[in-house]
Amino acid sequence: MKKTEAIRWDKLEGQADYYAKHFTPDSLHKYPTSSHYTRNWDKLVGEIKEEEKTEKLEGDAALNQLFQQIYSDGNDEVKRAMNKSFMESGGTVLSTNWSDVGKRKVDVNPPDDMEWKKF
Structure with a gap:
């Protein structure tokens, strides 16, 4: 149901208009949390991807x-x-190289200064 007057009810029960607060809708947004401006999310995603491409990583992050x-x-x-x-x-x-790896089982090959332990 639509309200007959633009008022905010503090309580659902009551006898008088004492419980109602008057307000005037000052925006066209459907919800009070709606933003007053819009964002182009596709543009934002494109900007983030460009930043990720130009970002200079070091160490393990660069290798990954x-x-x-x-x-x-x-x-x-x-x-x-x-x-x-x-x-x-x-x-x-x-x-x-799938032509090499696909034909055989790949053996464990740890670095020279490390030892392989199976857990």
Whole structure:
């Protein structure tokens, strides 16, 4: 139901107009929390992606970004080779060559100064 007058009720029960507060709608927005300006979210997403491309990372973050870029830009064989080599080697080998990785089981190959322990 629509109110006959633009008033705000503090309580649902009451006898007099003592409980009602008058207000005038000063905006055209449907909800009180609605913004008075609009945003172009597609433009904002584009700006964020551009910032991510131009951002200069260092150390492990740069290396992870490189692997993510190789994985996302690669075809299905590259993705399959990366997944198989990483999983079978326990994270010690990462290969993009499916013709090599697809034929054999990838062995664990830790760095020279480390020892592999299975948990």
